[in-house]
Amino acid sequence: MAGREDLKDKKRIVIKIGSSSLTHQETGRINLSKMERLVRILTDLRNEGKDVILVSSGAIAVGKETLGLQNRPTEKVEKQACAAVGQARLMMVYQKLFAEYNQVPAQILMTKYTMINDISRENAQNTFQELFRMGVIPIVNENDTVTTDEIEFGDNDTLSAIVTALVNADLLILLSDIDGLYTDDPRQNAEAVFIDFVERIDDRLDSMAKDSSTLVGTGGMATKISAAKIATGSGADMIIANGEEINIINAIMAGEKKGTFFQAHRNENFKLLDYISTRQYSNK
Numbered sequence: 001m002a003g004r005e006d007l008k009d010k011k012r013i014v015i016k017i018g019s020s021s022l023t024h025q026e027t028g029r030i031n032l033s034k035m036e037r038l039v040r041i042l043t044d045l046r047n048e049g050k051d052v053i054l055v056s057s058g059a060i061a062v063g064k065e066t067l068g069l070q071n072r073p074t075e076k077v078e079k080q081a082c083a084a085v086g087q088a089r090l091m092m093v094y095q096k097l098f099a100e101y102n103q104v105p106a107q108i109l110m111t112k113y114t115m116i117n118d119i120s121r122e123n124a125q126n127t128f129q130e131l132f133r134m135g136v137i138p139i140v141n142e143n144d145t146v147t148t149d150e151i152e153f154g155d156n157d158t159l160s161a162i163v164t165a166l167v168n169a170d171l172l173i174l175l176s177d178i179d180g181l182y183t184d185d186p187r188q189n190a191e192a193v194f195i196d197f198v199e200r201i202d203d204r205l206d207s208m209a210k211d212s213s214t215l216v217g218t219g220g221m222a223t224k225i226s227a228a229k230i231a232t233g234s235g236a237d238m239i240i241a242n243g244e245e246i247n248i249i250n251a252i253m254a255g256e257k258k259g260t261f262f263q264a265h266r267n268e269n270f271k272l273l274d275y276i277s278t279r280q281y282s283n284k
């Protein structure tokens with residue numbers, strides 16, 4: 001049975017980095033040195049011949065800081081305005097950093113509509129394929145500025161799993177501000193125990209995963225477990241790991257026991273659209 005020792009052979013990898021990992025915890029401002037190390041590692045994976053996608057959160061968090069807002073926006077229109085400002089700034093930083101390594105990035109902004117509309121979904125899929133062929137690293141985020149309740153994913157954990165399934169990736173890595181899945185939120189319960197391997201996601205596991213208890217994160221562990229269902233069902237392994245030390249990506253690829261490993265179990269009846277049309281979306 002495939003396990004961590006096979007991770008080095010993965011060909012197509014989606015890496016998702018959360019807002020909490022892209023910003024300094026104390027100030028909420030963008031963590032440039034971490035982004036720099038991330039970009040170097042992604043470029044190296046690409047140089048090894050792997051196809052790489054980065055799903056990057058942070059548009060709202062960076063926009064909030066850029067606009068000098070005191071509190072995290074709560075109104076939808078305010079979040080959308082922050083995302084419009086922050087997304088441009090994020091891409092500017094990524095462009096600059098990738099350029100230092102001669103690596104071309106691209107921006108792909110998606111909504112649920114991109115996936116449920118057959119033509120849009122096929123166009124997105126074709127674009128990803130073409131970008132891989134050209135050696136480009138796509139940077140994906142939700143198109144927060146145009147979403148409505150109906151077409152909103154709401155969290156990038158789910159979005160990254162959907163992208164994983166869409167492009168038939170064989171590995172999804174979710175980088176968060178926590179080492180992986182615990183039996184309960186360790187920020188609320190000191191007795192919570194770390195889980196390093198998940199073969200199957202069952203109801204017990206579902207009930208362990210709680211919402212985010214940080215100021216910048218969206219969805220907490222609950223959306224990461226939803227993501228694991230999609231990614232593993234589509235045939236990809238998934239790992240939740242701590243993005244605090246970004247070199248953890250190399251350690252994971254080398255098969256080291258880092259984070260929580262969710263084993264792929266290709267479901268022959270897997271239908272991506274089932275996970276998009278039936279899920280309830282929040283409008284937080």
Ligand SMILES: Nc1ncnc2c1ncn2[C@@H]1O[C@H](COP(=O)(O)OP(=O)(O)O)[C@@H](O)[C@H]1O
Pocket residue numbers: 017018019020021175176177178180181182183184185186187208209210211212213214216217218219220221222
């Ligand atoms: N069972 C659990 N195990 C680990 N973390 C949990 C659990 N339940 C809730 N959490 C919370 O989920 C948070 C990570 O999610 P989130 O804040 O959305 O970060 P990100 O921006 O990386 O997506 C952790 O900091 C933790 O407080």
Ligand SMILES: N[C@@H](CCC(=O)OP(=O)(O)O)C(=O)O
Pocket residue numbers: 017018019020056057058059060061083141142144154155156157216217218219220
């Ligand atoms: N699309 C939003 C991020 C949504 C999200 O899932 O955030 P996070 O929990 O930090 O990964 C943004 O770029 O601000």
